[in-house]
Amino acid sequence: MGVNAMRVAAGEAQAALRAGWQAQRAGALTVSWMLHGGPGVGKTQIVQQLATEMGARLYDLRLTTIEPQDLRGLPYYDHDTRKTLWYRPEDLPDDPDTPSLLFLDELTAAAPHLQPAVYGLLQERRVGPHRLPDSVFIVAAGNTVEDGAVAYEMGSALSDRLVHLMVQATATDWLENYAVPTGLHPAVVAFVRTRPDLLETTAQSLDRGEMIAATPRSWERVSQILGAVRDRRLRHMMVAGTLGEAIAAEFAVVADDIAATVRVAEMLAVPQKSRWAMYPASMHGLHALVYGLIGALEADTVAEVSEVMAGLPALPRERPEEGFARLPLAELTTHGFELLLRRGLDRGLGEAFLAAPAYVAYAEERAALGLG
Structure with missing residues (x-):
């Protein structure tokens, strides 16, 4: 399936993300964003520059290098409650007072069995027992199948959780x-x-x-x-x-x-x-x-x-x-x-x-x- 979103220059994509961040800080809009585009078109630079502008800590999570359990964290047994609990992974922001940008890179290249673990992050802003503070802004990125890069078709269950921007290079x-x-x-x-x-x-x-x-x-x-x-x-x-x-x-x-x-x-x-x-x-x-x-x-x-x-x-x-x-x-x-x-x-x-x-x-x- 093709990405039927508006094609925008990198600067326009960054302006849209900037407006999204400002709206989230005002409590008016909380969504997750997806940057599509060919290899080397500037998706990572957009996110890095935005994090610098926001004064935010950047959590760069390469989804091709992790497994679902890496997002859920490490289990341990609580003898007092007789329950299995989960240590929070260091890749998930947890400071409610500090702006953070969670960058889910290479989303379309991640193995299909990982995508369900990402659903909750993108929509409910949680994975397992771990919730993201309101101070976290979420951006994902990936190539398309047409780019000749390693990529999987994005299913509707994943696509529906995102605001999509198709980034193209303009001189x-x-x-x-x-x-x-x-x-x-x-x-x-x-x-x-x-x-x-x-x-x-x-x-x-x-x-x-x-x-x-x-x-x-x-x-x-x-x-x-x-x-x-x-x-x-x-x-x-x-x-x-x-x-x-x-x-x-x-x-x-x-x-x-x-x-x-x-x-x-x-x-x-x-x-x-x-x-x-x-x-x-x-x-x-x-x-x-x-x-x-x-x-x-x-x-x-x-x-x-x-x-x-x-x-x-x-x-x-x-x-x-x-x-x-x-x-x-x-x-x-x-x-x-x-x-x-x-x-x-x-x-x-x-x-x-x-x-x-x-x-x-x-x-x-x-x-x-x-x-x-």
Whole structure:
């Protein structure tokens, strides 16, 4: 059976869970949630980020690694009552005063004989004698049979106990709500921005009978490889083993161009008149520069980062290459400043950023053009 729920981006799914948590705290809604989606689409990251926002302790329970008795706990005999009682398992939250998020991961890959043990957790918020406090928020996640992952069909008795969200990867959502805030490598962010179709290729890989596909999770791994391995050939081998050889070959061209032309730290250390020759000449390189500037935004770099960003629209005038005149530099500048402002607010640098001379001049110019 297909999952006939609305398909949403990861950011939308997180917003729905956030609203669900707020409603539960207000006593207006207490339900259990299910995130469906392909491997590596970002389900786990959604839950981890939500737990951080909630200030909650995360109980990550991988259902493929447990048996039903692991949820019920260990039995012991009470001689006073002449009854068999059960020790509560450590994987179940029990503190009524501390927010907790119980994450039932790989629900659809759990053996069918385990699912009845989960029914009570999802609906009655209990398993055996153990009840969950009202401070516990429940989210489950799993792949579908169509994803090519190990998964069982979800029966109606289980499905009816959940609010379902079908998570799909979208480049804009992933870039703005995860890749940029997390500080993934500028080459990864720039490449996915210009090739959004290659963020998630699981379906195409399955159609071609290929084992390796690009996913948001694999792109995060590529970012880690770029930061950890200097040898170009070894790095390319690792990236090919993460994304597949064809995508890795295309990415290598972009990564090499960025490595050769993007020099964020050097640009921030010199005056603007010395920076013009240091701007990359390719769109990939300019995108990487923008994301590199976002990552470099600190209390002591606000003015310099703003100056470099504000210089983008002036490149056709300052550089002789004909190509700059054909590039959407104004749009790139606007996009860059929007992300910089968000980054500044997140880091408590809002006032300093809004007062930076280069940003003030940029905002005044847009206001004069009626762009707000």
